[in-house]
Amino acid sequence: MMEQKSKVLVVEDDTGIRQSLFETLGALGFAVGEASNGEEALLRLRMVDYNAVLLDIAMPGMGGKEACRRIHRSYPQIPVVMLTVRDGEDDVVESLELGASDYVTKPFQIRELTARLRAVIRRHQALSAGPSAGPVTVFAVGDLSLDIAHRRVEKRGKEIILAPKEFETLRCLIENAGRPVPHQHLLKSVWGPHYSGEREYLRTIINQLRKKLEDDRTRPVYILTESHIGYRFRENDE
Amino acid sequence: MISKSIRKTSLRIAAGSGAAVLVAFLSYRADFNLSSATSVQLCLVAAIALRWGLIEASAVSLLSVVCIDFFFAKPLFVFFVNDAHDWIALGTFETVAILISTLSNQVGHHAREAEKRQAQLQKLYELSERLLLLDHGEAVEQRLANLIQSTLNVGGVALWNAYDFNLARCGDCNLSDQEVRAACFANTNEDDPAVGLSHRVLRLGTRAIGSLSLCGHTLDPSSVSAAASLAAIAIEREHSFSTKATAEAAKQSEQLRSAILDGLAHAFKSPLTTIMASSSGLLAMNTLAGTEKKLIDLIDRQATHLNDLTNHLLLTAKLDSGGLKVSREEVDVAQLIQSSVDACSYELDGHAIDVRLAGLQSMVWADRKLFQLALVQLLDNAVKYGSPGSPIAIGVQQGREEVLITVKNEGSFIPAGEREKVFQRFYRSSGSSGATSGTGIGLSVVKRITEAHEGRAWVNSDPVNGTTFVITLPRVARGA
Numbered sequence: 001m002m003e004q005k006s007k008v009l010v011v012e013d014d015t016g017i018r019q020s021l022f023e024t025l026g027a028l029g030f031a032v033g034e035a036s037n038g039e040e041a042l043l044r045l046r047m048v049d050y051n052a053v054l055l056d057i058a059m060p061g062m063g064g065k066e067a068c069r070r071i072h073r074s075y076p077q078i079p080v081v082m083l084t085v086r087d088g089e090d091d092v093v094e095s096l097e098l099g100a101s102d103y104v105t106k107p108f109q110i111r112e113l114t115a116r117l118r119a120v121i122r123r124h125q126a127l128s129a130g131p132s133a134g135p136v137t138v139f140a141v142g143d144l145s146l147d148i149a150h151r152r153v154e155k156r157g158k159e160i161i162l163a164p165k166e167f168e169t170l171r172c173l174i175e176n177a178g179r180p181v182p183h184q185h186l187l188k189s190v191w192g193p194h195y196s197g198e199r200e201y202l203r204t205i206i207n208q209l210r211k212k213l214e215d216d217r218t219r220p221v222y223i224l225t226e227s228h229i230g231y232r233f234r235e236n237d238e
Numbered sequence: 239m240i241s242k243s244i245r246k247t248s249l250r251i252a253a254g255s256g257a258a259v260l261v262a263f264l265s266y267r268a269d270f271n272l273s274s275a276t277s278v279q280l281c282l283v284a285a286i287a288l289r290w291g292l293i294e295a296s297a298v299s300l301l302s303v304v305c306i307d308f309f310f311a312k313p314l315f316v317f318f319v320n321d322a323h324d325w326i327a328l329g330t331f332e333t334v335a336i337l338i339s340t341l342s343n344q345v346g347h348h349a350r351e352a353e354k355r356q357a358q359l360q361k362l363y364e365l366s367e368r369l370l371l372l373d374h375g376e377a378v379e380q381r382l383a384n385l386i387q388s389t390l391n392v393g394g395v396a397l398w399n400a401y402d403f404n405l406a407r408c409g410d411c412n413l414s415d416q417e418v419r420a421a422c423f424a425n426t427n428e429d430d431p432a433v434g435l436s437h438r439v440l441r442l443g444t445r446a447i448g449s450l451s452l453c454g455h456t457l458d459p460s461s462v463s464a465a466a467s468l469a470a471i472a473i474e475r476e477h478s479f480s481t482k483a484t485a486e487a488a489k490q491s492e493q494l495r496s497a498i499l500d501g502l503a504h505a506f507k508s509p510l511t512t513i514m515a516s517s518s519g520l521l522a523m524n525t526l527a528g529t530e531k532k533l534i535d536l537i538d539r540q541a542t543h544l545n546d547l548t549n550h551l552l553l554t555a556k557l558d559s560g561g562l563k564v565s566r567e568e569v570d571v572a573q574l575i576q577s578s579v580d581a582c583s584y585e586l587d588g589h590a591i592d593v594r595l596a597g598l599q600s601m602v603w604a605d606r607k608l609f610q611l612a613l614v615q616l617l618d619n620a621v622k623y624g625s626p627g628s629p630i631a632i633g634v635q636q637g638r639e640e641v642l643i644t645v646k647n648e649g650s651f652i653p654a655g656e657r658e659k660v661f662q663r664f665y666r667s668s669g670s671s672g673a674t675s676g677t678g679i680g681l682s683v684v685k686r687i688t689e690a691h692e693g694r695a696w697v698n699s700d701p702v703n704g705t706t707f708v709i710t711l712p713r714v715a716r717g718a
Contacts, residue, residue, distance in 0.1 A: 019512075027519065028523065111522050217568070218601065
């Protein structure tokens with residue numbers, strides 16, 4: 001049986017980039033749709049059932065961030081990957097807060113882009129196909145086993161004791177596994193809305209978590225740093 | 239001048255004496271007794287003392303004594319006194335007259351001094367007011383000298399500004415340039431009231447910033463000093479204004495340059511994305527072989543290299559404008575050196591890399607991406623300037639508070655005079671420009687990244703052992 005191609009909508013105002021993505025992604029097994037701005041993208045999403053949207057942040061018209069907000073509101077099941085020329089900038093963080101699943105910095109290697117696209121599509125398909133009994137409460141990745149409901153964390157079968165803030169930070173990261181979580185989001189979720197600027201708190205907790213969870217805290221494999229953006233918890237099959 | 243003054247005094251004595259004789263005669267005709275006549279004469283002497291001074295009053299008082307003796311002391315109309323009481327009266331009269339003369343003379347002198355001082359203060363006040371209104375611009379010394387001369391009514395002014403070595407003159411002042419500057423160099427103030435000449439050091443605090451010479455003046459030394467202080471403040475104000483304006487212009491120029499760099503770098507990103515998406519896409523499709531594959535691989539690598547250069551430009555622009563965010567974390571130096579060497583492996587051009595680590599694991603607080611960029615840059619530099627095929631040594635040493643990373647290559651030498659300059663943007667050493675390809679950006683990026691981490695960067699070089707670049711990074715966080 002022939003595997004069904006993932007449908008990706010490329011929203012990019014630069015014709016050269018759009019054309020190269022159309023050709024290369026098409027040749028690498030994706031069914032690619034094109035739009036040159038946010039308005040056109042929303043129109044196409046109404047007509048075609050896409051599996052993911054590749055969305056440029058800086059575009060004329062409504063712009064990438066507003067398009068991301070509208071797509072996420074109307075089609076929450078479709079993951080959005082932002083394309084940006086400025087890594088570590090505030091608009092990436094803002095896009096992630098607005099519902100983007102991931103981001104890729106221009107210029108990129110096509111393998112990196114396809115890997116990100118496949119990961120977000122797989123993640124979203126798993127979520128929508130999963131049991132409707134509620135969120136996953138037991139999470140296993142590598143040597144780690146995390147039971148969120150019972151607040152229990154094990155590494156190679158041995159229980160690891162976490163402080164309350166450490167556990168909450170870990171839970172927030174796990175709930176977004178595979179997706180970059182901005183510093184502000186973590187701080188707001190764990191400490192509260194008034195602590196979004198206190199990165200030192202977060203850095204300390206992440207260091208503690210790495211000491212407890214990682215084999216070598218200087219070469220983390222579970223809690224990964226997204227430079228200038230935040231942290232990302234490794235996905236199960238990453 | 240002195241004979242004129244003597245003449246004037248003599249005339250006054252003569253007039254006063256005439257008045258004394260006249261008053262005595264009139265008193266005699268009016269039948270005044272000794273005491274009444276003495277009182278009238280005393281009034282006359284007091285009036286002369288107040289109006290003219292001590293010498294005139296003293297002379298007139300002596301004549302008054304003679305007149306009183308002649309007209310009122312018995313025997314009358316002879317210059318002889320019988321009665322001892324009359325001697326006492328005459329003696330008392332002379333003493334009182336001299337005392338009153340002295341006192342009134344002192345009062346008059348003080349009043350004249352106060353008046354003179356007030357006039358000088360008024361002039362200084364006027365000078366300070368006009369100095370405040372002095373416009374910023376060229377030749378402040380000349381305008382200042384003109385202002386001092388016209389406001390203080392002095393014969394001539396010479397003013398030397400030690401900031402820009404300008405000397406300005408106005409009016410009649412026959413001093414050589416050297417004489418004017420001498421006050422500043424010798425750091426001494428001088429006054430010569432006989433010829434009305436004063437030299438002052440223009441000081442701000444303890445610092446000499448010039449000198450002022452006033453010629454043909456009648457000002458007292460304290461007024462000259464006050465004028466010098468005002469001149470020093472005006473020069474300093476002008477100097478600060480000009481320094482600030484220069485700094486502002488440099489800042490604006492730097493901001494403009496950063497904006498242009500930022501704009502250019504971002505303009506490169508779109509075509510680069512197209513090239514890299516296409517080249518890496520072709521490689522990922524795995525449908526090419528032989529020459530086609532090699533060529534596409536070459537395009538892909540060169541596009542990546544071009545992207546790195548663009549990132550350097552962007553980073554430099556951000557570092558210049560202060561917009562760079564350093565995201566620090568605990569980083570293992572050995573691990574980062576290894577990944578930097580791996581990142582350069584295509585470009586090593588036959589150079590062997592010899593990594594010598596300190597015994598213990600060295601951890602620093604650093605931005606992983608930035609730190610790696612700095613290391614790659616140093617390696618790239620060593621590959622470019624090291625003699626062909628020579629090894630490149632990377633060393634790590636631990637200090638108490640910082641970790642030193644050294645990158646040494648053989649066969650290149652940077653003269654002492656250029657060791658600071660090689661870290662300046664777009665600077666290329668005399669030996670390298672033309673001989674090796676380069677942009678002159680790489681080492682400036684290294685320095686700026688190191689400084690953004692509160693570390694240091696420098697270079698040691700000698701013709702025999704080659705060149706060693708050293709960067710340091712703090713071992714512990716000193717604030718994020």
